[in-house]
Amino acid sequence: MYGTKSKIDLAFEYQSQIPVLRPSIHSRRANLTVKFQDLYGFTVEGNVDDVNVLNDVREKVRQQGRVWWALEASKGANWYLHTTIGQGSALTSSLKFSALANAITLKKLIKKGIPPVLRPKVWFSLSGAAKKKSTVPDSYYDDLTKAVEGKVTPATRQIDHDLPRTFPGHPWLDTPEGHAALRRVLVAYSFRDSDVGYCQGLNYVAALLLLVMKTEEDAFWMLAVLLENVLVSDCYTNNLSGCHVEQRVFKDLLAKKCPRIATHLEALEFDVSLVTTEWFLCLFSKSLPSETTLRVWDVIFFEGAKVIFNVALAIFKMKEDQLLLTHHVGEVINVLQMTTHHLFDPDDLLTVAFDQIGSMTTNTISKQRKKQEPEVMKELDQRIRKLNSLKADNK
Amino acid sequence: MGTGKTSLVLRFVKGQFSEYQESTIGAAFFTQVLSLNEATVKFDIWDTAGQERYHSLAPMYYRGAAAAIVVYDITSMDSFVRAKKWVREVQRQANPNLIMFLVANKADLEDQRKVGNEEGEECAKENGMSFFETSAKTAQNVNELFYEIAKRLAKANPSRQTGIKLHGRTQETRRRLFCCV
Ligand SMILES: Nc1nc2c(ncn2[C@@H]2O[C@H](COP(=O)(O)OP(=O)(O)O)[C@@H](O)[C@H]2O)c(=O)[nH]1
Ligand SMILES: [Mg+2]
Numbered sequence: 001m002y003g004t005k006s007k008i009d010l011a012f013e014y015q016s017q018i019p020v021l022r023p024s025i026h027s028r029r030a031n032l033t034v035k036f037q038d039l040y041g042f043t044v045e046g047n048v049d050d051v052n053v054l055n056d057v058r059e060k061v062r063q064q065g066r067v068w069w070a071l072e073a074s075k076g077a078n079w080y081l082h083t084t085i086g087q088g089s090a091l092t093s094s095l096k097f098s099a100l101a102n103a104i105t106l107k108k109l110i111k112k113g114i115p116p117v118l119r120p121k122v123w124f125s126l127s128g129a130a131k132k133k134s135t136v137p138d139s140y141y142d143d144l145t146k147a148v149e150g151k152v153t154p155a156t157r158q159i160d161h162d163l164p165r166t167f168p169g170h171p172w173l174d175t176p177e178g179h180a181a182l183r184r185v186l187v188a189y190s191f192r193d194s195d196v197g198y199c200q201g202l203n204y205v206a207a208l209l210l211l212v213m214k215t216e217e218d219a220f221w222m223l224a225v226l227l228e229n230v231l232v233s234d235c236y237t238n239n240l241s242g243c244h245v246e247q248r249v250f251k252d253l254l255a256k257k258c259p260r261i262a263t264h265l266e267a268l269e270f271d272v273s274l275v276t277t278e279w280f281l282c283l284f285s286k287s288l289p290s291e292t293t294l295r296v297w298d299v300i301f302f303e304g305a306k307v308i309f310n311v312a313l314a315i316f317k318m319k320e321d322q323l324l325l326t327h328h329v330g331e332v333i334n335v336l337q338m339t340t341h342h343l344f345d346p347d348d349l350l351t352v353a354f355d356q357i358g359s360m361t362t363n364t365i366s367k368q369r370k371k372q373e374p375e376v377m378k379e380l381d382q383r384i385r386k387l388n389s390l391k392a393d394n395k
Numbered sequence: 396m397g398t399g400k401t402s403l404v405l406r407f408v409k410g411q412f413s414e415y416q417e418s419t420i421g422a423a424f425f426t427q428v429l430s431l432n433e434a435t436v437k438f439d440i441w442d443t444a445g446q447e448r449y450h451s452l453a454p455m456y457y458r459g460a461a462a463a464i465v466v467y468d469i470t471s472m473d474s475f476v477r478a479k480k481w482v483r484e485v486q487r488q489a490n491p492n493l494i495m496f497l498v499a500n501k502a503d504l505e506d507q508r509k510v511g512n513e514e515g516e517e518c519a520k521e522n523g524m525s526f527f528e529t530s531a532k533t534a535q536n537v538n539e540l541f542y543e544i545a546k547r548l549a550k551a552n553p554s555r556q557t558g559i560k561l562h563g564r565t566q567e568t569r570r571r572l573f574c575c576v
Contacts, residue, residue, distance in 0.1 A: 157396065158396060158446060161396050161397055161418075162418045164414075164415045165415055165416060165417050165418040166417075166418070167417075168415045168417060199446065199448060200418055200419075200420060200444055200446045200449070201420045203418065204420070236448075237448070238448060239448055239450075239451035240448055240449070240451055240452065241451075244451065244452075269459060271455050271458075273452075273455055274421075274422070274424070274441075274455060274456070277420075277421035277422075277452060278420045278421045281420055281421065282420055286417075286420060328439075329424075329439055330424070330426050330439055333424050380451055383451065383454070383488075386487060386488065387480075387483070387484055387487075
C-alpha cells in the first residue's frame with residue numbers, strides 16, 4: 001500500500017522528520033528562521049509557519065496517496081494508462097465512454113498531485129517517455145553511455161564545470177555518486193541531440209528528474225521526452241530562440257490576464273523576462289520549493305508546456321497588490337523571489353494557476369507562438385548582423 | 396568558462412567567497428549601496444550567465460545600464476578572447492554613455508597566468524575602459540573596483556542619471572550595473 005518505499009530509495013529521502021510545532025509557541029517563534037530538509041532532501045530555510053505548512057503538505061500528500069490507491073483498487077492497476085481519448089476506434093462505445101470518464105478523472109486527479117511513490121511510473125507512461133523508449137533497443141541507454149565514455153566536447157566540459165554547482169549541499173546530488181549519475185545523463189543526452197548538446201539550466205532539470213525517477217535511465221528518457229515532445233522546440237539550442245518565443249508569448253498573456261500589473265511594470269521599465277527566463281529554462285526548479293515544482297511538473301507532463309504560462313501568470317497574479325506598490329526593479333524582484341521561495345503549499349499556487357487564470361488551450365498558445373516566431377528570428381538575426389558588421393569595421 | 400563574475404559580485408555584496416557557486420541561469424540580481432564622500436551610489440547589479448548561447452539574452456540586461464564590467468580569467472586566453480568580443484558588443488549596442496570596466500580576475504592564480512597584465516591594460520586603453528586585476532578569492536582589488544565604478548558614476552553627469560526619489564530623506568541615484576563574460 002501507499003507508504004511502502006520503492007526499491008531504490010535514495011538514502012536521504014525519509015530520514016528527515018520535521019518537528020511538529022504547536023500553535024502555542026507559534027507566535028513567539030514565528031520570526032525565527034529554521035533550516036530543515038524537505039521531502040526531496042533540499043535544505044529549506046523558513047520560519048515556523050513554513051514548517052507547519054510543509055507538515056500539512058505532507059499530510060495532504062499522504063491523503064492523496066490513499067485516493068490513488070483506492071482508484072487502483074476499483075479500476076485496476078495502471079487504469080490511467082488506458083485513458084487516451086480518440087485512440088482505438090476498435091473500442092466499443094461503452095469502453096470508449098469509460099476511457100473518457102477515466103481521462104476526466106485523471107486530469108482532475110493530476111492537478112491535485114501525483115503521490116511521490118507513484119510519480120516515476122505515472123510520469124513515465126503519461127509523458128510519452130515509455131513510448132519513446134520502446135522504439136529503440138533495450139540497451140540504448142547503456143550503449144550510449146558506454147560509447148561516449150571518456151569523450152571530451154565543449155558540452156562535457158561545461159557539464160563537468162556545472163556538476164558541483166547543481167544544488168550544492170544536497171545530500172545525494174552533491175556526492176560523488178550523485179555527480180556521476182547526473183553527468184552520465186547529461187552527457188548521454190548531449191550526444192543524443194548535438195543541437196542541444198548541453199545548455200545550462202538542464203543540469204537542474206535533470207537533477208530533479210533523477211531524484212524523482214530514481215534511475216538514470218528513466219531520468220534520461222524523461223529528459224528526452226521533455227525536450228523533444230513536451231517543450232517548445234529550440235528552447236535550449238543555439239541562441240535559445242524557443243525561449244525567446246515563450247517570453248514574448250508570456251508578455252502578451254500577462255498584458256491580457258493581468259493588465260494592471262503589466263502596465264505598472266512597464267512604467268518601471270521592468271522587463272518581466274528578467275525573472276521569468278529562469279522559470280522557463282529551469283521549469284521553476286531553482287525558484288519553487290521541490291514538492292511545489294514537482295506538482296507543476298505533474299501537470300506539465302500530462303497537459304503540456306502551456307502549463308508553464310499558467311503557473312508563471314499565477315505567481316504574478318497572487319501578488320498583484322504588492323506588485324502594484326513597487327517603485328523599482330529591485331523591489332519587484334524581491335516580491336517575486338520571496339513569493340516563489342515560500343510557496344510551500346502547492347495548492348496555493350495551482351488553484352490560482354488553473355482556477356483564476358483560466359484555461360488556455362494548447363492550440364491558442366501554438367498560434368501565439370507562430371505569431372512571435374518571425375519577430376524573434378528577426379531580432380536575433382539583427383543582433384548577429386550588427387556584431388558581424390562591427391568585426392568588419394575593426395579590420 | 397566561469398571567469399568569476401558571480402564570485403566578484405558576491406565578494407562585493409556579501410563579503411564572501413565559495414568554491415561552489417550555484418551556476419547562474421539567465422542572470423542573477425543583486426543590490427549594494429556604496430557611500431562616497433560626495434554621493435551615495437546604489438547599485439542594481441545584473442550578473443549574467445556565461446554560456447555562449449545565453450548571450451542572446453544579454454540586451455535585456457544591459458539595456459538601461461549605467462556601467463558594465465567585462466570579466467575574464469587570467470588563467471584562460473579563451474576567456475580573454477571572449478571578453479574582447481563582449482567589449483565590442485556592449486560598446487556598439489548599449490547606451491553610449493555606459494561606463495565600461497575590464498576586469499582580469501583570479502589574480503591569485505599567478506602561477507597559471509596565461510594572459511599578461513599588459514595585454515589587459517592595452518585592450519582596456521584601446522577601448523577607453525578602466526582596467527583592474529582582481530581576485531574574488533582573496534578579495535584583492537574588489538572593493539577598489541566597485542569604489543572606482545561608484546566614483547566614475549557619481550562624477551559622470553549626475554544630472555543625466557535616472558534618479559528615483561525614495562521615501563526617506565536622502566535622494567539616491569540607482570545605477571544599473573551589468574557584468575558579463
Ligand atoms: N582561484 C580563484 N578562483 C575563483 C576566483 N573567482 C572565482 N573563482 C572560482 O571560479 C569558478 C567560477 O566562478 P563563478 O563566480 O561561478 O564564475 P561565473 O560563471 O563567471 O559566475 C568557481 O569555482 C569559483 O570558486 C578567484 O578570484 N580566484
Ligand atoms: Mg555566474
